[in-house]
Amino acid sequence: MPLIDLSKTSLRDLNASLHKLTADTNETLWTIVNPAGEHSIAAGVDAPITINIDGPVGYYCGGMNKHATIVVEGSAGQGVGENMMSGLIRVRGDASQSAGATGRGGLLIVEGNASARCGISMKGIDIVVKGSIGHLSAFMGQSGRLVVFGEAGEALGDSIYEAHLYVRGAVAGLGADCVEKEMRDEHRAELAELLKAAGEEHKIDVSEFRRYGSARQLYNFNIDNVDAY
Amino acid sequence: MCGIAGLFIKDRSLEPKLGELLTKMTATLCSRGPDSAGFAIYGSGKAAGKTKLVLAGPSKAYSLEPVMRELGLHLGPGADIHLLHTHAIVSLKAEDAGRVRSWVEAHAPEITIVSEGERLEIFKEVGYPTDVARDFGISGMSGTHGISHTRMATESAVTTNGSHPFSTGTDQCLVHNGSLSNHASLRRELRREGIPIRTENDTEVAAAYLTKQMRDGQSLGEALQSSLADLDGFFTFVVGTENGFGVLRDPIACKPAVMAETDQFVAFASEFKSLMCLPGIKNAKVWEPKPATVYFWEHQ
Structure with a gap:
């Protein structure tokens, strides 16, 4: 059970140790203290381990994560879990801009709020935000699911492809080609499964959420839109 | 890049520590702007x-x-x-x-x-931000509010005059993270209007723009609001006046900004880690300012 104190160990050494781990490692529980908002903590991990980070982190924490479970006991800066492939990242505080950006898989849970561009260009990641999200979230979202217990800022889902968006609170505005869609049984089941994964099963009523997605009008070039270019 | 820190003190007992806290906040932003630094200090009393x-x-x-x-x-x-x-x-x-x-x-x-x-004193120089702070003895200064900047130059040369903060009016100053696209045409217009602009720097044009709007009768809040229509580019601004401290981000909110407020202070920083040195930060209200929204605090 390695305990790394970032006021004594360099970030580069920490990440190098994490990168050396293989799938069959016995060092499966790591604790990082004094993160002090440093950038790129535990980025690029590719092993089925658990990493507890005792305090706030800077940019790109857990970026490109594969298999690992990362828990941040504080807030996270820009791009937490960006391009993550699998595994779980849980932020106990708030997340800054671009949380889960371009994520391919895995689950990102933000217990507080996430700010602008949450899930921008998401490509398969699941994101559950227990607070609210900022403007331009899920911009060009291709696949994956974004669940928001609170409100969403301006231009939600702008130019969205096939990501599924579920928002419980008010949406300040929808972006281009993003529309509200009917909540059918299959969507209620999908949402219930995500709430379960986030540890909120039976605590929140799935019928309180509204679903948003692509109107599919921007997929292909349309000669009628030529004046817009 | 570029880094900004700002501290507006509400509890007067903290005033003697303004320089010390601002120096610590700035030290965490060196990597965002290693080429120059500047400090605007609004000293206690006058x-x-x-x-x-x-x-x-x-x-x-x-x-x-x-x-x-x-x-x-x-x-x-x-x-x-x-x-x-x-x-x-x-x-x-x-x-x-x-x-x-x-x-x-x-x-x-x-x-x-x-x-x-x-009340305003600005100290700015080329060099690594912690060296600049040390050379001016910023940590020993007291005051009601202060703003600092660490610069990674993009729009003009690395010189003392190209460093932030910029001041184009009495007791007014501005720091900027971002870059403006229409600064050349705006500079010509403002110079015609009699606002002195010394450098080819884009930020000085933004400062001069606010000075002109206020000269023409707008409050700082109104001047910031009109800048959203007239300035083209991306920006996070922190501005200081004799009594106040304001924040504005462009409508896309390109550049990072985080704020914290307690009974003792309101603070601004480019990154959360700059706020960690502040007393009582663990229980502070922390948030990211919304795009195209003017935030302003003023001493009575």
Whole structure:
């Protein structure tokens, strides 16, 4: 059970140790203290381990994560879990801009709020935000699911492809080609499964959420839109 | 890149620690802007009818002392000149400020008046931010509010004059993270309107724009609001006035910004880690300012 104190160990050494781990490692529980908002903590991990980070982190924490479970006991800066492939990242505080950006898989849970561009260009990641999200979230979202217990800022889902968006609170505005869609049984089941994964099963009523997605009008070039270019 | 830190003190018992806290906040932002740094300090209290001008030479190598000796002889015994690292602080009766400006213009045009006001003092220089703070002794300064900037130059050269904060009006200053696209045309317009702009820097144009709007009767809040329509580009601004402290981000909110508020202070930083040195930060209200939204705090 390695305990790394970032006021004594360099970030580069920490990440190098994490990168050396293989799938069959016995060092499966790591604790990082004094993160002090440093950038790129535990980025690029590719092993089925658990990493507890005792305090706030800077940019790109857990970026490109594969298999690992990362828990941040504080807030996270820009791009937490960006391009993550699998595994779980849980932020106990708030997340800054671009949380889960371009994520391919895995689950990102933000217990507080996430700010602008949450899930921008998401490509398969699941994101559950227990607070609210900022403007331009899920911009060009291709696949994956974004669940928001609170409100969403301006231009939600702008130019969205096939990501599924579920928002419980008010949406300040929808972006281009993003529309509200009917909540059918299959969507209620999908949402219930995500709430379960986030540890909120039976605590929140799935019928309180509204679903948003692509109107599919921007997929292909349309000669009628030529004046817009 | 570029880094910004700002601290507006609500609890007066914290005023003696303004410089120390601002120095610590700035030190965490060196990697965002390693080429120059600057500090705007609104000192506690003011002497009635007095004004302060902070003068800087064109580079670190320039020797300000002999020039200041001549300026002192010109101004006479009513003026006090204090040299601090590469800057000089001239304190004198408010009505004599014009004498300093005209003397500098006639005898030492290479010198820049970096700030003028009853309370504002700006110190800025080329160099690593922690070195700049140390050389000016920022950590020993007290005050009601202050703003700092660490610069990674994009739009103009790495010089003392190209460093932030910029001041184009009495007791007003501005720092900027971002870059403006229409600064050349706006500079020409503002110069025609009689607003002095010294450099080719985009940020100085934003400062001058706000000065002009306020000269024409707008409040700082209104001036910031109109800048959303007139400035093209991306920006996070932090501005200071004699009593206040404001924040504005462009409508896309490109550049990072995080704020914290407690009963003791309101603080701004480019990154959360800059706020961690502040007392009671664990229980502070922390949030990211919304795009195209003017935030403003003022002392009564």
